[in-house]
Amino acid sequence: xxxxxxxxxxxxxxxxxxxTLQRQIVSLEHAMAxxxxxxxxxxxxxxxxxxxxxxxxxxxxxxxxxxxxARVERALARIAAGIYGVSEASPEPIPRxxxxxxxxxxxxxxxxxxxxxxxxx
Numbered sequence: 027x028x029x030x031x032x033x034x035x036x037x038x039x040x041x042x043x044x045x046t047l048q049r050q051i052v053s054l055e056h057a058m059a060x061x062x063x064x065x066x067x068x069x070x071x072x073x074x075x076x077x078x079x080x081x082x083x084x085x086x087x088x089x090x091x092x093x094x095x096a097r098v099e100r101a102l103a104r105i106a107a108g109i110y111g112v113s114e115a116s117p118e119p120i121p122r123x124x125x126x127x128x129x130x131x132x133x134x135x136x137x138x139x140x141x142x143x144x145x146x147x
Contacts, residue, residue: 027119028111036125037105040098047095054088 028036104110111120 028122028125032122033105033110036110037102040101040105044095044098044102047091047098050091051088051095054084054091058084058088 101110111122111125112118113120
């Protein structure tokens with residue numbers, strides 16, 4: 027079972043992740059907020075293929091960042107509810123080593139789109 031110090035540590039870590047993800051989301055949204063460039067590239071389609079590809083990549087990054095932010099928010103809610111560190115599938119505690127593990131790798135475009143759209147509804 028996690029001690030109050032452990033909970034404080036994980037809460038601080040999650041709050042830092044939340045701030046980083048929120049800044050990343052704002053930055054991505056700002057970078058993508060140029061509809062004139064996007065429309066122009068869609069009409070020309072030749073030399074602007076790289077722009078369009080970059081725009082698609084930015085959308086993927088934005089969806090993934092939102093997905094990760096939702097996960098962090100759920101973890102913080104579990105801390106507030108006093109159930110962080112306990113498995114959602116069973117009453118068993120989650121080993122600290124597992125809680126320390128880095129988040130899973132960024133899903134590829136095929137996987138992430140379905141997951142992100144499903145989780146963010």
